[in-house]
Amino acid sequence: MTDQRKLWVPPTLGRRQLIVGAGAVGAAGLLAACGGDDDTASVNTTAPSGTTAATEPPGTTAPGAPATTAPGVTETTVPAGGIKSGGTLRVGVVGSTNDLMDAQYIVARADQARLITGWEPISNYDDNFNIAYNNSLAEEIEAVAPDQYVVRLKQGVEFHNGKTVGADDLIYSFNRLIDPELGIAPNLTQFIDANSFTKLDDRTVQIDLLKPSVAFLYGMADYGATIVPVDYARFAGDPATQIGTGAFKLKSFTPGSESVHTRFENYWGESYLDEVQIIDFADQSALVNALSSGDIDVAIDVPYAQAGSIESSGELTLLESQAGNWQTITMRVDMAPFDDVRVRQAMRLISNREEMVQRVLSGHGRVGNDMYGVLDGSYPKDFPQREQDIEAAKALLKDAGQENLEIELFAPDDTAGLPEYATAFAEQAKAAGINVTATVLDGGTYWGDQYTQRVFATSYWSTRPYLNQVGAGSLPTATYPETHWPPAGSNFVELYDQAIAEVDTDKRNELIREMQRQEYEEGGNIISYFQNLIDGHATYVKGAVARPNLINFDHFGRGWKNIWLDL
Amino acid sequence: MGIFKLIIRRLLLGVATLFVVSIAVFLLTNVLGDPVKRMLGRGALPDVVTARRAELNLDEPIVNRYFTWLKGLLTGEPGVSYTNGTPVWELLSDRVKNSLFLMALSSAISIPLSLFIGGYTALRRDGWADRVMSNQLLVLAAMPEFVVGAFLTVIFATNIWHIVPAVSRIRPGESPWSDLDGMILPVATLVLAVTPHVGRTMRAAMIEVLESDYVEMARLKGLPERSVLWRHAFPNALGPTLQVIALNIAYLAGGVVIVESLFNFRGLGIALRDAIPEANAPVVQFIAMFIATIYVISNLMADLFTIIVTPRLRTRLQ
Numbered sequence: 001m002t003d004q005r006k007l008w009v010p011p012t013l014g015r016r017q018l019i020v021g022a023g024a025v026g027a028a029g030l031l032a033a034c035g036g037d038d039d040t041a042s043v044n045t046t047a048p049s050g051t052t053a054a055t056e057p058p059g060t061t062a063p064g065a066p067a068t069t070a071p072g073v074t075e076t077t078v079p080a081g082g083i084k085s086g087g088t089l090r091v092g093v094v095g096s097t098n099d100l101m102d103a104q105y106i107v108a109r110a111d112q113a114r115l116i117t118g119w120e121p122i123s124n125y126d127d128n129f130n131i132a133y134n135n136s137l138a139e140e141i142e143a144v145a146p147d148q149y150v151v152r153l154k155q156g157v158e159f160h161n162g163k164t165v166g167a168d169d170l171i172y173s174f175n176r177l178i179d180p181e182l183g184i185a186p187n188l189t190q191f192i193d194a195n196s197f198t199k200l201d202d203r204t205v206q207i208d209l210l211k212p213s214v215a216f217l218y219g220m221a222d223y224g225a226t227i228v229p230v231d232y233a234r235f236a237g238d239p240a241t242q243i244g245t246g247a248f249k250l251k252s253f254t255p256g257s258e259s260v261h262t263r264f265e266n267y268w269g270e271s272y273l274d275e276v277q278i279i280d281f282a283d284q285s286a287l288v289n290a291l292s293s294g295d296i297d298v299a300i301d302v303p304y305a306q307a308g309s310i311e312s313s314g315e316l317t318l319l320e321s322q323a324g325n326w327q328t329i330t331m332r333v334d335m336a337p338f339d340d341v342r343v344r345q346a347m348r349l350i351s352n353r354e355e356m357v358q359r360v361l362s363g364h365g366r367v368g369n370d371m372y373g374v375l376d377g378s379y380p381k382d383f384p385q386r387e388q389d390i391e392a393a394k395a396l397l398k399d400a401g402q403e404n405l406e407i408e409l410f411a412p413d414d415t416a417g418l419p420e421y422a423t424a425f426a427e428q429a430k431a432a433g434i435n436v437t438a439t440v441l442d443g444g445t446y447w448g449d450q451y452t453q454r455v456f457a458t459s460y461w462s463t464r465p466y467l468n469q470v471g472a473g474s475l476p477t478a479t480y481p482e483t484h485w486p487p488a489g490s491n492f493v494e495l496y497d498q499a500i501a502e503v504d505t506d507k508r509n510e511l512i513r514e515m516q517r518q519e520y521e522e523g524g525n526i527i528s529y530f531q532n533l534i535d536g537h538a539t540y541v542k543g544a545v546a547r548p549n550l551i552n553f554d555h556f557g558r559g560w561k562n563i564w565l566d567l
Numbered sequence: 568m569g570i571f572k573l574i575i576r577r578l579l580l581g582v583a584t585l586f587v588v589s590i591a592v593f594l595l596t597n598v599l600g601d602p603v604k605r606m607l608g609r610g611a612l613p614d615v616v617t618a619r620r621a622e623l624n625l626d627e628p629i630v631n632r633y634f635t636w637l638k639g640l641l642t643g644e645p646g647v648s649y650t651n652g653t654p655v656w657e658l659l660s661d662r663v664k665n666s667l668f669l670m671a672l673s674s675a676i677s678i679p680l681s682l683f684i685g686g687y688t689a690l691r692r693d694g695w696a697d698r699v700m701s702n703q704l705l706v707l708a709a710m711p712e713f714v715v716g717a718f719l720t721v722i723f724a725t726n727i728w729h730i731v732p733a734v735s736r737i738r739p740g741e742s743p744w745s746d747l748d749g750m751i752l753p754v755a756t757l758v759l760a761v762t763p764h765v766g767r768t769m770r771a772a773m774i775e776v777l778e779s780d781y782v783e784m785a786r787l788k789g790l791p792e793r794s795v796l797w798r799h800a801f802p803n804a805l806g807p808t809l810q811v812i813a814l815n816i817a818y819l820a821g822g823v824v825i826v827e828s829l830f831n832f833r834g835l836g837i838a839l840r841d842a843i844p845e846a847n848a849p850v851v852q853f854i855a856m857f858i859a860t861i862y863v864i865s866n867l868m869a870d871l872f873t874i875i876v877t878p879r880l881r882t883r884l885q
Binding site: 096097098099100101107180181183186234235236237252254255256257258280281282283285286287289290292293294295442443448 | 619
């Protein structure tokens with residue numbers, strides 16, 4: 001739970017164990033939501049009756065990449081001279097003395113960068129969000145049944161200490177995720193416990209779930225579902241304890257200052273750099289200044305307002321990836337005035353989404369349609385785009401007897417975008433004759449005891465497949481039930497339970513579709529936009545590709561192995 | 568009463584002050600919030616919370632915890648950061664060095680500079696030099712540090728010239744003087760921030776002294792002007808100014824969060840800012856006690872110097 005409050009430049013990520021802890025690994029619905037009508041962007045519709053064949057054999061190149069390049073490096077980034085090896089990459093990221101290092105847990109973005117540098121997950125997503133194994137440690141995962149999976153690890157992968165990655169490590173890694181002492185992914189205990197694992201041979205483990213979940217397969221592709229060696233423990237002063245399988249191994253780490261990672265010679269894949277330094281910055285302005293003055297090579301997460309200054313420099317360039325991250329205004333569906341569906345509908349009609357993208361994101365994003373899971377194949381692209389309609393909103397408010405509504409909308413000061421979103425919404429609401437007051441609280445107070453209790457508030461999420469996000473935020477058992485969805489009398493929970501156990505893709509998608517329809521028409525989220533991820537880097541830094549991504553800087557160059565310096 | 572007796576008495580008083588401060592700091596850091604709840608998150612099981620509290624000795628009575636902490640502080644074991652398990656001294660030792668160096672360098676430049684400006688403008692009171700400088704000092708004093716710092720960055724590091732680094736680049740384990748280039752902008756910003764206050768105090772004090780009876784007497788006696796200024800006026804004006812300098816030194820040691828942020832300088836100010844919202848009590852306590860110690864020492868020094876330079880007070884001791 002971070003709260004890196006800045007005096008005048010708030011960071012964007014942080015808070016509530018965001019990506020690893022909260023939802024992605026652990027959430028009630030591990031990643032799920034397969035298939036969809038859409039063919040290209042759909043998540044692989046691997047029903048748990050078959051086997052998810054590796055979409056790419058380990059170590060080979062990504063489709064379209066020349067044979068000499070690393071996975072993920074596209075032709076456009078490789079000059080005539082080919083890839084150059086060697087050199088030190090200096091990466092700047094906003095961090096603090098609260099930084100931690102754990103192979104399976106993060107609080108802030110700096111922690112995320114370090115996790116991805118040192119450790120690799122069981123499986124991973126490819127560019128189309130299908131399950132793949134090119135950036136991960138499994139050779140294959142067989143979905144035997146919705147409650148039974150068999151994971152076979154790649155042969156001969158070495159940890160940084162020379163030990164071979166085996167079945168015992170995989171079992172230890174899972175048990176560590178659900179260790180109540182660590183609290184990394186408490187919600188995962190619904191699906192697995194200490195007796196869920198059977199070692200079939202040195203690199204094969206059978207997992208029997210406590211209850212069926214088609215989503216489990218996708219959870220193993222989360223970047224936090226990493227494999228650590230038996231007896232691994234969180235950093236507590238000694239870099240030698242931080243053993244992973246990543247292309248770079250830890251040399252030193254001082255929270256709030258920097259970590260240094262050196263090339264791991266026995267890495268199972270390819271890598272080019274000699275050393276990676278991940279340097280902490282106290283705020284985003286200093287980060288951008290350091291990039292401009294040449295003191296770092298890569299700046300992770302550039303503020304939207306400063307993207308222009310990087311773009312206009314000849315020596316620097318932006319890496320902008322469409323992402324599914326979203327910010328939301330949350331209305332509690334169980335409390336007045338939002339227990340009346342008409343008031344919720346009116347609020348959603350007040351938001352001028354185009355204006356939000358311009359004002360809040362300086363144009364670096366896409367309009368939202370009050371639905372999440374935009375990178376998931378099941379995303380309902382055919383639902384009509386909701387537009388601002390003040391007259392309709394007024395009529396709905398009048399019907400509900402709330403035409404003179406006065407209400408306070410809360411936002412935290414530690415998350416860039418949310419105060420701006422709340423303020424812009426409050427202004428737009430004036431046109432509908434209601435009085436919304438935007439109140440910005442300090443992050444510590446905002447995410448404290450009253451978080452998820454406020455009637456009208458704001459929040460932010462990274463992107464997850466639909467069913468996974470439902471488990472994290474839209475069920476009575478959700479980790480963060482911000483809107484307290486579903487309303488009384490709804491069959492939403494039954495639909496979820498059916499969907500998560502449904503092996504037939506078409507049938508599951510029908511169930512998902514109905515859930516989405518309910519949220520679209522009556523839900524408590526006002527999702528006006530999806531944010532892009534923006535990083536800045538010197539032009540000589542090569543190997544990062546702008547593509548739909550869950551994580552900054554092309555997934556941190558998948559632990560920097562794809563990155564090289566054209567000096 | 569001799570000067571040594573006075574020093575010892577003031578030292579004892581300083582220790583007593585720090586003892587009272589330590590109680591206040593300890594009590595206040597205990598109401599920052601529950602670190603365990605923050606560490607484990609909302610979904611933590613009750614018995615896990617209990618176990619973690621026991622691990623951190625939070626289940627013991629507060630008086631016991633206070634003395635355990637005080638003992639650790641005095642024996643060089645100030646505890647472990649709640650957020651990442653790093654020993655506090657390991658986390659902060661570089662920052663202590665960096666902050667002290669930043670303080671020393673900024674003071675070494677700003678103190679003589681401000682004394683000179685203050686004295687000079689007082690002597691040429693209402694002349695053009697005084698008007699220009701006094702106005703400039705007022706403008707600088709009114710400008711927030713981050714504006715000054717951002718201006719300097721834009722001019723000298725990023726947009727116009729690239730002659731100094733935009734950020735400090737002291738690596739962990741390295742001494743702060745290994746990156747003197749990187750010190751230029753933070754030190755310049757702090758000098759510009761501190762000099763107006765001290766300079767204006769010095770000017771006011773000097774003017775008061777120059778109008779005093781004893782300076783007039785000295786002049787009437789026919790003492791050379793140089794002697795009037797250096798033997799009679801300057802030492803007496805220094806007294807009140809030293810008190811302001813002491814306050815500024817304590818501020819430079821730990822209160823310069825904005826300047827540290829702007830230049831990514833790894834000092835104690837940022838560490839304190841990071842630690843408070845996380846209820847990271849061991850870190851907050853250490854830094855608070857450090858700043859309090861600097862404060863006590865700089866005030867002690869200021870008092871002693873005041874006595875030494877002020878003839879009136881000096882003679883009273885003998």
